[in-house]
Amino acid sequence: MSKRKKVIKENPVKEVKKPTTRTTKSGFWYNPRLHILIIGALAAVLYANTLGCDYTWDDAIVITENDFTKTADFGNIFTKDTFHGFFKQKKDLVAGGRYRPLTLAMFAVEYQISDKPFIGHLLNVFWYALTGILLYLLLLKMLNPERDPDKLQAWFIVLAASLLFITHPIHTEAVSNIKGRDEIITLLGALSALYFSFRAYYDKKNIWLMLSGLVFFLGLLAKENAITFLAVAPLSFYFFTKMTVGDIVKHTAPLVVAAVVFLVIRFSILGFDFGNESTDLMNNPFRKIENGVWIDFSFAERAATILFTLGKYIELLIAPLTLTHDYYPRQIDIMNFGNWKVLLSLLAYIGMGVYALVRLPKRDIVSFGILFFIITLSIVSNIVFPIGTNMSERFMFMPSVGFAIVVAALLWQLAKFMNKKTIRSFADLKPIIGILSIILILFSIKTIHRNLAWKDNFTLFSTDIHTSNNSAKLLNAMGGELSKRAILPEYSNRKNAMLNEAIGYLKKAVEIHPTYANAYLLLGNTHNYTQQYDAAIQYYKKAEQYKSGYKEAMNNQAITYREAAMSFLEKKQNLDKIPTYLQQSLKGFENVKRYHPNQPVDLNTGAVHRIYGRYYGEIQQNPNEALKHLNQALKYNKDDEEALRLMSLCYGLLKQPDKMIETLETLITKQPDNGVLYLNLSSAYYEKGDTQKAEELRQKAYQLNPNLRQ
Numbered sequence: 001m002s003k004r005k006k007v008i009k010e011n012p013v014k015e016v017k018k019p020t021t022r023t024t025k026s027g028f029w030y031n032p033r034l035h036i037l038i039i040g041a042l043a044a045v046l047y048a049n050t051l052g053c054d055y056t057w058d059d060a061i062v063i064t065e066n067d068f069t070k071t072a073d074f075g076n077i078f079t080k081d082t083f084h085g086f087f088k089q090k091k092d093l094v095a096g097g098r099y100r101p102l103t104l105a106m107f108a109v110e111y112q113i114s115d116k117p118f119i120g121h122l123l124n125v126f127w128y129a130l131t132g133i134l135l136y137l138l139l140l141k142m143l144n145p146e147r148d149p150d151k152l153q154a155w156f157i158v159l160a161a162s163l164l165f166i167t168h169p170i171h172t173e174a175v176s177n178i179k180g181r182d183e184i185i186t187l188l189g190a191l192s193a194l195y196f197s198f199r200a201y202y203d204k205k206n207i208w209l210m211l212s213g214l215v216f217f218l219g220l221l222a223k224e225n226a227i228t229f230l231a232v233a234p235l236s237f238y239f240f241t242k243m244t245v246g247d248i249v250k251h252t253a254p255l256v257v258a259a260v261v262f263l264v265i266r267f268s269i270l271g272f273d274f275g276n277e278s279t280d281l282m283n284n285p286f287r288k289i290e291n292g293v294w295i296d297f298s299f300a301e302r303a304a305t306i307l308f309t310l311g312k313y314i315e316l317l318i319a320p321l322t323l324t325h326d327y328y329p330r331q332i333d334i335m336n337f338g339n340w341k342v343l344l345s346l347l348a349y350i351g352m353g354v355y356a357l358v359r360l361p362k363r364d365i366v367s368f369g370i371l372f373f374i375i376t377l378s379i380v381s382n383i384v385f386p387i388g389t390n391m392s393e394r395f396m397f398m399p400s401v402g403f404a405i406v407v408a409a410l411l412w413q414l415a416k417f418m419n420k421k422t423i424r425s426f427a428d429l430k431p432i433i434g435i436l437s438i439i440l441i442l443f444s445i446k447t448i449h450r451n452l453a454w455k456d457n458f459t460l461f462s463t464d465i466h467t468s469n470n471s472a473k474l475l476n477a478m479g480g481e482l483s484k485r486a487i488l489p490e491y492s493n494r495k496n497a498m499l500n501e502a503i504g505y506l507k508k509a510v511e512i513h514p515t516y517a518n519a520y521l522l523l524g525n526t527h528n529y530t531q532q533y534d535a536a537i538q539y540y541k542k543a544e545q546y547k548s549g550y551k552e553a554m555n556n557q558a559i560t561y562r563e564a565a566m567s568f569l570e571k572k573q574n575l576d577k578i579p580t581y582l583q584q585s586l587k588g589f590e591n592v593k594r595y596h597p598n599q600p601v602d603l604n605t606g607a608v609h610r611i612y613g614r615y616y617g618e619i620q621q622n623p624n625e626a627l628k629h630l631n632q633a634l635k636y637n638k639d640d641e642e643a644l645r646l647m648s649l650c651y652g653l654l655k656q657p658d659k660m661i662e663t664l665e666t667l668i669t670k671q672p673d674n675g676v677l678y679l680n681l682s683s684a685y686y687e688k689g690d691t692q693k694a695e696e697l698r699q700k701a702y703q704l705n706p707n708l709r710q
Helices: 004-008 012-027 033-045 059-064 101-113 118-143 152-167 169-176 178-203 206-222 222-241 245-270 301-320 340-357 365-378 399-418 426-454 457-464 472-486 487-513 517-529 532-546 553-573 575-595 600-621 624-638 640-652 656-668 676-690 691-704
Strands: 286-290 293-296
Touching: 033 152, 033 340, 033 426, 059 101, 059 178, 101 118, 101 206, 118 152, 118 169, 118 222, 118 553, 152 399, 152 575, 169 178, 169 426, 178 206, 178 222, 178 245, 206 222, 206 245, 222 365, 222 600, 245 676, 286 624, 301 340, 301 399, 340 365, 365 399, 365 472, 399 426, 426 457, 472 487, 472 517, 487 517, 517 532, 517 553, 532 553, 553 575, 553 600, 575 600, 600 624, 600 640, 624 640, 640 656, 656 676, 676 691
Parallel strands: none
Antiparallel strands: 286 293
């Protein structure tokens, strides 16, 4: 004992160094609480400008036009396809359907609190920040720097990967679009499940295993993509722990049980049959038209196109310069193996795969990141099963975790190379920290700027049309949005220019997709707005041709026939066409009623009979025939004031003052301040011989409208 005390006295310097070392290791890089605060605050700052955004894009499908969401119908939310509440029926847009009730239920609760988008955007930012924090905590558990305080590599990779993930611009679609919540919640559930599994291993408490199964089940209820973690979890245990095979099975088992329960529920609701791929180009991009007939891509074309999109994902992760929400046909064109980008993508994935497998026994973290990326990408790659589109930036939300890990690990390797494999402190990392900082700043600027595109549909479409200028879907959406805006009063001075621009987009859409029924419908609408009625009718017929029983096309076509007839009547042009057009209009509304019994058509049908009445009374001078149609008009719409007015005129022509008086008195109860009606009623009483009453009414008319004296 005396010797030990003597040694201590002889080496007092060591006692002084210890607190210095502890102080260093409690600095910025060793401070998890500070890191968590930075990650959360950074997420809030990056996406603060989304809080003023409107509902956009797919928000209509799951929120604003989804009956289940708007009425908080949780029974149907959890027992029907996710899109059932939007389409009002089961609609298999993609094989197997969609069962993602959790986020739909979240939206339903939020919608009951407020139908404004603010709360949805706010919660998206919150859940995104929480996902970034969970990733950080998971990486801490995986790399375990607290068990080895001098392990600078772990501290650097954990923080760098988390910051790369939270700032990456490719996440803007998932966060800025409220509907993207499903991507956030499914990753949050999967990361939480893995985190709890690691806690169960290190803390030796089974309660964490139970929690891992529960949160994994919730992640699956948000989106099926979480199921890829059944492969990620055992891979993570292999890379970052000394678990035996038995331990790996034990810690993966809760996730497997949760997945089985989820699949049983899913298949009991949606059915087990995945069916055939859709034949609609907008839900199956691997279709092409030859000699007027739609056929499937050849195997080589399909494989090459898929490879191209996989390469495009890598490009966007490395350099997210041109982001867009739309990669529908033919923004991604039909590819072949003669395309250098396809070959480059193939080589990139082969290279990554070979590296990952070769370095697997070494437990190289780059290998882990690559495998994480490939495994989570597989489910949205169109290789495992069709997903209904070529690609989407939101599909990178989960795989981007692997990308962030790889980049952080490679930056560490670069630091070792620059320092000749010896890194004694974070001071040696200054050049690499500089590079990382530049990347994070550029990512942040791009993220904040990209969020602005999600302000509303028009801003989104008009921004992305410059990038996705060969997408039939976006061209169609842009044309539709322009035509809707053009007829608003505030755009009256630009109406024709906007409609012509819309027509240009829509015509390009049908050039790309010659059987695009919705584009033909919108072309019909825009030509109707420009009073090109015959052209509009032909486009509606095209829409019906390519989509049998197309309710909107049938209804709008009938309306256009009616409006054309009314225009001819007003302008006193093409008078011989009026009866034919009105007959076609009535026939159209009858067809709508036949095929769509719930579609209200009575008011429209009544309006046709009213125009018929005016035509026979005004043009044909046949008041009796006019009255037949006007009575029909009132049968369909008893409140049709114009029909009543025309009837009164017909009774006047027929010298039937009593009926004229009765009709006008009914109309006056609806329009008590209309001086013209009192003047006409005065004429009826003169016709009847009651001059005193007639004069009283005439004076009443002049009192209401002095201009009638002239």
